[in-house]
Amino acid sequence: MKNENTTPSERYKLFAKISYRTLNKDGAEVSGGERSEFRLLQEINDAQNYDFLLIDEPESSFDNLFLNSDVNQIIKEISDSTPVVVVTHNNTVGASIGADYLLYASKEIEEGKPVYRLYSGHPTDRTLTSPNGKTISNHKITLNLLEAGHDTYIKRGQGYEAIKN
Secondary structure, three states: OOOOOOOHHHHHHHOOOOOOOOEOOOOOEOOHHHHHHHHHHHHHHHHHHOOOEEEEOHHHHOOHHHHHHHHHHHHHHHOOOOOEEEEOOOHHHHOOOOOOOEEEEEEEEEOOEEEEEEEEEOOOOOEEEOOOOOEEEHHHHHHHHHHOOHHHHHHHHHHHHHHHO
16 A cells, blocks of 8 residues: 555554653763754765765854854864865864964945945955055954953953962
8 A cells, every 4th residue: 555645664653662861971861962963973974975065153142162162173184185264253163273264254334335345365364465565463353352452451351360379
């Protein structure tokens, strides 16, 4: 008897009940966050099958320890053989990944109108340069984007020092 309502890949459900649990490395059932971490790592690893990898804000729902230890490590390994572009506003990804090159998109107001510019350079360059030769301070841009500005960066460092010992 042929059942038109089910696909061949769904017919096994009529004859067998399959249940499973996904466990983490400690043997406990995975949380939603762990499941998301696994999917992200799997997607990043699959990028090795493509010409380049584009990652847009991987930090949006993950903790910094996971990003620094797992995500950054895999991205660094993939970047040895595949061009990788990471869009981020998080210093754990942005500053610790060890980028080879930086691109910074800027919206500037000139004569009352918005002008969009792309600046680029190496992480160690003092300035980033746009195609028309305009430059900006790499230090200032990096502190503003990744650390919420110089004052916040200093306060954060003082806070860490205060609780260190």
